[in-house]
């Protein structure tokens with residue numbers, strides 16, 4: 001059966017950021033509310049992964065157990081980088097755990113998770129594509145493909161190496177569209193020319209574009225007064241050539257409603273809006289904000305359990321508001337409630353986190369800046385004592 005994009009609502013529910021409780025753990029009741037609103041608005045595609053903590057189990061409780069299996073599609077993924085795969089048998093173990101976590105006997109889409117850079121070697125070493133093909137042959141997945149954060153040259157190679165891939169999941173957002181390190185436009189054009197439906201991920205860059213610096217807000221307020229900052233970013237991604245599904249990692253019912261409203265009466269980006277986001281991108285770059293999406297892939301490989309994404313949040317707070325005392329407070333707060341619980345001063349500088357970061361962030365340089373500009377204010381910040 002071919003991958004039929006006409007049967008899928010163009011807004012996909014990204015399930016990496018389910019929360020609902022004050023301590024950032026997942027509430028089944030709240031997730032059910034979000035999912036019900038999404039389904040009522042016509043949504044039917046859910047993107048999760050074996051590597052997203054507790055996400056598959058939350059989907060089982062809030063979606064699979066409560067709605068007919070043929071009323072939704074689930075995509076999940078296997079991972080072969082970091083310490084998660086020490087042989088092909090670990091891939092099979094991940095698959096079986098995914099099916100069990102989700103409470104299903106098949107998934108609609110099964111993907112290799114996050115190809116590109118040094119991460120690709122793990123998939124090659126473990127013969128992961130042959131495994132993914134076998135998942136489809138055994139009737140445990142209806143469709144197969146891969147997600148990637150990669151260069152256009154790498155993508156060309158993946159398309160050659162994995163010709164049976166039916167879908168390609170790529171990062172698409174206005175911040176990285178023309179950036180020399182991400183070259184997203186080229187990647188999208190390559191996948192589109194190869195005839196692969198594109199699933200756009202990180203359209204809001206892990207929330208960064210939903211709450212951008214003041215200079216960016218001023219541009220978007222003027223040019224797109226009817227869009228929230230998040231929906232402006234979603235519309236940009238959904239307007240890109242070949243994009244069939246745009247994933248939004250929603251964490252609140254308000255976000256679900258805001259996003260569904262935009263897609264129920266979808267208006268593609270105009271030329272004037274394209275020009276506005278080009279200026280917004282420049283303003284964002286000039287702000288120096290760290291482009292961390294909070295994916296926490298770094299936390300999965302850090303031997304010290306450092307709160308890396310939380311530290312980036314604190315650094316961005318400092319950059320955005322120029323308030324080192326408040327950022328010092330944030331540093332103590334966010335590392336306690338995010339993946340990794342230790343402060344950057346316990347980092348042993350092994351570099352493992354930088355190797356897997358799909359955003360190419362110079363994490364150690366960021367730590368240096370935190371040490372120099374934020375940590376000296378710990379004593380001033382009463383809550384950090």
Ligand code: SF4
Pocket residue numbers: 301302303304305306308346347348349350351352353354363
């Ligand atoms: S460099 Fe530091 S933060 Fe990064 S993985 Fe190693 S110990 Fe963890």
Ligand code: SF4
Pocket residue numbers: 291292293294295296297298299308309312356357358359360361363
């Ligand atoms: S530093 Fe990189 S790997 Fe870590 S959470 Fe941010 S974007 Fe993800």
